[in-house]
Amino acid sequence: MNYFRLAAAGVAMALASPSLPASAAEAVNLILNWTPTADHSPFYYAKAQGWYEKAGIDLTIESGKGSGVSSLKVGSGGSAFGIADLGTMLVSKSKGADVVALMSIYANTGQTFYWLKSYGVNGPKDFPSHKIGNPPGDASRVMWPAFAKAAGIAADSVNFVNVGPTAKIAALKGHSVDIISDFYNEHDRKVIEFGDDLGYVNWKDIGLNPYGNSLIVNGAYLAKNPKLAHDFVTVSQKAFAACVADVDPCLKALLDNASGLDKENQQRQWERIKYLMTDEFTTTKALGWIDGERMKKDYELVQTYLGMEKPFEVDTAFSTKMLDTAIKMDATKVTVKK
Incomplete structure (x- = not known):
């Protein structure tokens, strides 16, 4: 009899006690390629909506200092996820970084060089003997030999000057540099600042269109946490x-x-970003889709112009298995055309 009374009391206490979560959310770090701007807003939105938390992810978003830095930090296991230019990520992988791309953000390259015509620059052929301003870890500096060869100029014909991401326009305006590199999503700000004196070339214009910013993951982390990686990617897709x-x-x-x-500047950026997100694969396969044939071309580009310290099978550098194919890029929302 006492046993039944104790059991009943135990049930009553259990019903009266507040329920506890089955398990704590997993702490996850995402290192950005640079300081936060419009192209990172979906991650902040999904976090604010509680979508990552609902998926069991306690997300920390860390500002970055270039795709080279984010690739190395993710590749060394210092951050589970990151944002990096895919060409730069391939360079890092050839140097031993354990990285895998899971989702493209820029299906078209955002890499662009800007200059003022009044400085005597009218195109890439005029770049030699001029100063290019950008940060040391900037993807365009890492991939510069590829651009130089495609443009038909010597890779060592320019001088690079260290300029922080927020100081590029001021450096160009003050003539401490003659050319700056920047993402195409910042295009409108320069048009407003410099008007008709502004000149520019997107890498796509000279035949180079490697995948741009993408979501990457540490390979060992992916192997150990496939469900979490899948949830992280699909939540991010939903947010974009x-x-x-x-x-x-x-x-x-x-x-x-x-x-x-x-x-207002971030709103203008987002209109450009939607253009960069859109191609035949992101609109038909899945938002964030990475095409195998394009990846082979990107690998060959890096191999040809930069060389691979340790060659690898390109299929090991990316995966589309984490993507939700029901989520596609809506091309009807793209109003800006390059």
């Missing part, structure tokens, strides 16, 4: 699709977490 549909709440989440950003 939501921001394509309506960017206002996404930019609010970004601005709530990053200081010093101008909302």
